[in-house]
Amino acid sequence: MVQKTIFFEQNFDNEALLKIEEAYDRMLTEMNTSLSGYYDLPVNQDDVIANIYRFIAENELLSGHLIKDLVIVGIGGSSLGTRAIDTLLQFSRHRNIINIHFLENLDPLYLVNSVKRIDLSRAFVIIVSKSGTTIETISIAKYMLSLMQENEEVVDINRRIAVITEIESPLDKLAGERGWERFYIPKNVGGRFSVLSPVGLLPLAMLGYDIEALLDGAAKMRDEFLKTGIELLLFKKAYFYYKNRLSHNINILFSYSSLFEAFNKWYVQLWGESLGKKDSDGNRVGLTPIGLIGSVDQHSFLQLILEGPKDKTVTFLKLKNFELPVTIPQMTLPHLEATDFVNGRRFQTIINTQCDATIESVIESDVPVDLLEINELSEQSIGYLIYYFELLTSAVGALLDIDTYNQPGVEIGKRKLYEKLK
Template identity: 50%
Template sequence: MVAFESFFEHTGSKSIPHPSKEALDNVYEAIIKEKIAGKSGYYNLPFEDKAIIDSQDYIVKHQDFLSQIKNLIIIGVGGSSLGTKAIDTMLCHLPCRKKIKLKFLEHTDPIEICQTLQNVERENSLFLIVSKSGTTIETSSLAKYVLDRFQLLEHKKHLAVITDEYSPLHQWASKHEIHCLNIAKNVGGRFSVLSSVGILPLMILGYDTSLILKGAKDFMMSFLHRKEDHLIKKAIFLAKSRDRYHTNVLFSYSSSFKDFNAWYVQLWAESLGKIDTYGKKVGLTPISLIGSIDQHSFLQLITQGSMDKTVTFLNINRKNYSEPTIPDIDMEFLESTNFVNRTSFAKLINYQQIATMQTIQNEGIPTDQIRIDYLCEESVGILIIYFELLTSCVGKVLDINTYNQPGVEFGKIRLKEMFESQSKNH
């Protein structure tokens, strides 16, 4: 269903040796210890049914109301929104997808807020407040706005909450008798899409979320049984060659992946940009590209710019997507483009991806490839858990805490100080 091609198949440099069995074992054992210790709860999400049960319970209790909604508005930022958006963008072509508009209030930009809520009416909308800590300033500010604008505390069926158990947001929801779904405290926001954070909205939209979890579970089991050591090899390669290749490009060949790319950027950057146990600042920089669009911009930099990048290609097996085709039309003065006539667009983008990949490989730039047969619930589950596990493995090799974000917290503290200082001056 999903095939993974290793960096080492195209990287012949002797300066990048294959990791030893001992090195692979060390990383694997470190991940197992981390899983057992409960360092992060995302390892367990594919095996749990809590998110499914809690979401089904909510949907059954509000079945009549949910059958009439036209808008699902998620109020949340970062890990509270990016994963759900990514999965919906990848799967929205499926016939099971209900005709509900999925909107996100995740930005404090006033223009974006007004545009998102344009033509939204309370009567046919569900507002879902998602915040792990319950105190995220963007989320709480946007929540206050919709509470006031749509008078939601007087119409509580239009409101639901997902947050940590006993968080300030949970306490607020309990006081006002608003339906609240909880996630485990050790599940970080950017690793939370397989919890109720993603499962509830995706289930409301009509997807078979049990298949998403199945895909993730099957891959996780395969990893635990040492059948996915290519992932550990990739993690060691990326971490150990970070001074040489400090920028990692995800070059996805379908617009269906544009929001997945954004999810990957947060996961990679926020997890891996840290200070290690020796006090050294380390990190890897993610870059998100969509083919074939970005061939006309970023490819030039990759091929003839600094040799400091690796490139992962993500694509779909185009044999399973044969329509539409390019008509056999001879446009005067454009005869040089006729070589693609009667070709499917799927074949065209596939050849564009191959040509781009070969061009990059010919420059000696490390590449690997992830190829999906069908973009469905199971394959998306595999993709999500693959990148989460890869992030954890790289974090282990870098000797960092993959799951905290002190740099982000510093920014939150400074923001609060600025407002408090301004208040004193007035």
């Protein structure tokens, strides 16, 4: 489903193999002791899936196709994964006609103008906050509730709201009192690793996607991890990041389709928030993620990669089949005859050839490169890709000897905000 190729050379001496074995064992321990619950999300959610489908079937607004706008109130890991998957699969035959809106930022211009595009009388709101107290999320939720209550056309408000949170959180208790439907994020699943939990599964199911196929794709990657062990190519890549963490501390994801723009943002949060830490000795470590879109950023950032400082690695993400055989017309324009060599060629062929040419250019510039190829966009392939990057993040975190799953820096910022506002 996803073919992985590494173009840079990496020698594995006994020290390297021992380090990789230690990282793999640590990841198995994280899995087996439930230190991080994301490992098992692809294989132990039969009850969750059944509950999601039950809710959709029993809510007459959803089952009767009376909902026009789905509103996700959440920030960071509470929204980025869902947005990424929906953006990638938006042209799928499974996607229904419900509009989805992500209300994330407290910017009043963004918020007010975003809400103008929502038909409140035909809207359904999902409030997502693991802690149940995220200030941005709760503030926007209050705003949405006030608008819905003031709008006389909005009926059955409590049937139009669901929450996704941790059990016994303040938001969970509020939802219980109001009669809002509740779905739970496992306590040992952090927000940025939560897209394969109800955080992503509920809204994606409401949009018509096959969430079982999504989990099945992730499960295939999980099986590879367990069966292949340290021979998995992922560990070769993770060790290169660890070994060259000082000289190549900027990691670029160069995705060749505009549909990957939201996925790149999901990757940036996953990578940055997980790996920018202090290690067990108190040393500051981290790898800086950058998301680029091909071929657009060939005309912006590529120059820096090729001739700027050699402090970067590049992962190219390539879609082999766009499933749209659109060709460039057989057209000759005055003064532009030199461009006629592309006439009759498919756009897909050109963008993928651009990717290949860029890879060659980067390799010739002695920049470390690897390639991920997806045969097609489907629930299975995206589930596999999501889990691949989650595993890669955990592997690098284990090699760096950090806590991959906490975010103490983020918590400091939250405390400062509370102090200032109070």
